[in-house]
Amino acid sequence: MLAQPAGPTILGFDVLFVGTILVAVAAGAVILAIYAAITVRDPMSKRVKALTERREQLKAGIAVAPRKRQSVVRRNQHTDNLTQVLGKFRMLQDSQIKAVQQKLFQAGVRKKEYAVAVIFARLVAPIVLGTIVGALVYWVEYWPEWSSFKRFMAFAAAVGLGYKGPDIFLQNMISKRTDAIRKGLPDALDLLVICAEAGLTVDAAFERVARELGRAYPELGDEFSLTSIELAFLTDRRTAFENLAYRVDLDSVRGVVTTMIQTERYGTPLASALRVLSAEFRNERMMRAEEKAARLPAIMTVPLILFILPVLFVVILGPAACSIADAFSGGGPAGN
Incomplete structure (x- = not known):
């Protein structure tokens, strides 16, 4: 019996086998996406x-x-x-x-x-x-x-x-939740400043901010709602603020908690302190965005060399290479 011819290979891997696996992964991803869309809660x-x-x-x-x-x-x-x-x-x-x-x-x-x-x-x-x-x-x-x-x-x-x-x-869950809270913290502090200047108490201000930001930043709204509940029921208000720093692994939240505790203890103006913190956090967020933008050229160097430049060379030099190959394979002038 004649041996079956081997299929095409790339880098030692069977193309048909690799294609079958990729099709199976794509089908599984489509099924998972449909399931996630149907069972959304x-x-x-x-x-x-x-x-x-x-x-x-x-x-x-x-x-x-x-x-x-x-x-x-x-x-x-x-x-x-x-x-x-x-x-x-x-x-x-x-x-x-x-x-x-x-x-x-x-x-x-x-x-x-x-x-x-x-x-x-x-x-x-x-x-x-x-x-x-x-x-x-x-x-x-x-x-x-x-x-x-x-x-x-x-x-x-x-x-x-x-x-x-x-x-x-x-740790991955903590990182995602911390990043989501970090993004919404400056907006939350701005709303806290408005609520404090409007005459709301601290627990009412936290509840109002949680209700306003609950859709845009659900993680931050959850923490603020829980802090508002603890402020209303706990005998020691400092414990409620310390619980907020205990539940969030973020230095900015610890700074807010320290400010709130000092405001409660010494009676300093809450709106002015929160306004300074809000401006500081916004500057920090802008600096973080500029840092990511500055790292982008270095990050894009490897994909540019591996994926974009080879395709560009094929598109530019491909027709010229085909013309040269045809000229050398023609065997001379047509009249000979």
């Missing part, structure tokens, strides 16, 4: 539910200061099971739980019991990924041409990714 309902739960907690007298928070999370069956498993491995420490809880708050997750789940994921994910990759590399020998060093590095990378994966995912 209103984020306001989730925000209202979370704020209502916090209001009920404050009414019941559960709220405490961040530095006095208890290390014991809210009890339920799943949390108890995970706590028992982690307790056997001596991986459940109070300082570790508090650090994870603060990261969850900064990521916008209000459930404190999820801290135990994050710590449990650090324990389970390296074992699962390491077992899968180790079985593929050493037992099944899916890549038989790999050397021992490559196999060990693949196994170590799987274990490391499993251990750092939950932290990377959580």
